[in-house]
Amino acid sequence: MAIIELAALGADFTADPHPFYAKLRDAGPVHEVRGADGGRFWLVVGYEEARAALADPRLSKSMATVGGHEAAESIMGPHVLVLDPPDHTRLRKLVAPEFTTRRVEALRPRIQRIADELLDAAVPAGSGDLVDAFAFPLPIIVICELLGIPPGDRDSFRAWSNKILTPTGPDDAREGSLLLRAYLDDLIEDKRRSEPADDLLSTLLRTRAENGDRLSAEELRASAYLLLIAGHETTVNLISNATRSLLTHPAQLAALRADFGLLDATIEEALRYEGPVETSTLRFTLEPVTIGDTVVPEGDKVLVSLAAANRDQTVFPAPDTFDIRRSEQPGRSRSHVAFGHGIHFCLGAPLARLEARIALRTLLERCPDLALDTTAGPYEWLPGLLLRGVRELPVRW
Numbered sequence: 001m002a003i004i005e006l007a008a009l010g011a012d013f014t015a016d017p018h019p020f021y022a023k024l025r026d027a028g029p030v031h032e033v034r035g036a037d038g039g040r041f042w043l044v045v046g047y048e049e050a051r052a053a054l055a056d057p058r059l060s061k062s063m064a065t066v067g068g069h070e071a072a073e074s075i076m077g078p079h080v081l082v083l084d085p086p087d088h089t090r091l092r093k094l095v096a097p098e099f100t101t102r103r104v105e106a107l108r109p110r111i112q113r114i115a116d117e118l119l120d121a122a123v124p125a126g127s128g129d130l131v132d133a134f135a136f137p138l139p140i141i142v143i144c145e146l147l148g149i150p151p152g153d154r155d156s157f158r159a160w161s162n163k164i165l166t167p168t169g170p171d172d173a174r175e176g177s178l179l180l181r182a183y184l185d186d187l188i189e190d191k192r193r194s195e196p197a198d199d200l201l202s203t204l205l206r207t208r209a210e211n212g213d214r215l216s217a218e219e220l221r222a223s224a225y226l227l228l229i230a231g232h233e234t235t236v237n238l239i240s241n242a243t244r245s246l247l248t249h250p251a252q253l254a255a256l257r258a259d260f261g262l263l264d265a266t267i268e269e270a271l272r273y274e275g276p277v278e279t280s281t282l283r284f285t286l287e288p289v290t291i292g293d294t295v296v297p298e299g300d301k302v303l304v305s306l307a308a309a310n311r312d313q314t315v316f317p318a319p320d321t322f323d324i325r326r327s328e329q330p331g332r333s334r335s336h337v338a339f340g341h342g343i344h345f346c347l348g349a350p351l352a353r354l355e356a357r358i359a360l361r362t363l364l365e366r367c368p369d370l371a372l373d374t375t376a377g378p379y380e381w382l383p384g385l386l387l388r389g390v391r392e393l394p395v396r397w
Helices: 006-015 018-027 047-054 071-076 087-099 101-105 108-125 130-135 137-147 151-165 172-193 200-206 217-247 250-258 260-274 349-366
Strands: 030-034 040-044 127-129 283-285 289-291 294-296 301-304 394-396
Touching (some): 040 047, 071 172, 071 217, 087 217, 101 349, 108 130, 127 130, 130 217, 130 349, 137 200, 137 217, 172 200, 200 217, 260 349
Parallel strands (some): 040 301
Antiparallel strands (some): 127 394, 283 301
16 A cells, blocks of 8 residues: 655645545555654554554553654653553552542532633633633643642743644754753752642652652653643643534534533543544554554554544444434444553543533533634644644634
């Protein structure tokens, strides 16, 4: 099969990759692709193959296993997203207790207050950008408060995050990573010298496992980096994508407004239909691996398209239909892979779901006439394959 050139697909693919993914799935579950930067990798688009690849120990998350170094990985140090067992197991065991459902649920009152305060400020204007006014500040305030990052540093963090996750130049990701690394090193050192606080960074500084194990300074910095980046940008897109999906499907919006008991199902359908993460991060074959009918050679890169897997018509009937009652219909409900699968399943999934539930319900209750602003221009979609979302979502309140 010929190598698929992503650069040749243009802006139409960025705006709506789903028809392209559907054609690929019809041709097979895995394809050799060349990215816009010239790099070659294997793209997995089938649901069953995606789940298998996400959980396959022969697919390493560490580029060091194939003799390379991912830019952010080498700059920030080791975190759970770029490690394999046993290192991954050890690090996740130290961090995971802070993200249990019980601990996350304790944040509900504070998240609700933040949502209300943001809408208090935004709604009187009558219209605005939902991302800037609500979908971005809510999760960034939550994660910064959780980690103990001063409010005055949030704007700088947003700029660094944009450089790392949605770079527009060849040096953006490295520059953003270096700036964020220096900031986190200073912040952690300040907390080390200060009186013990109850924020997450301070807690992780003191955390010891039963065997006395604890995070090294480098591991703490890398973990803080991952929690900051993954803990806000994905939730921004979850909130804005879910809102956009509802506003473009009036019957679904009306059903949810009539019965907020459908809220959890709505969040899950939004994650399946237009999740915030389009593809997983790279994996590297430790040996030849058969995916579908394709043998991927040892040392090659594999990228799993979560977006494509979540619209696999052999698993989700009418996959391009946004249906918040999907889980109620026999044969139509399967687990989406928006949060991944296997040992790298998203650590922050409970927090993301809670923030999305509070954000959507508060928004719909406070803004009964919420609608897309049809006078605005076309959407500016986030570049690259990692994140799925728009930079701005103009709405009328």
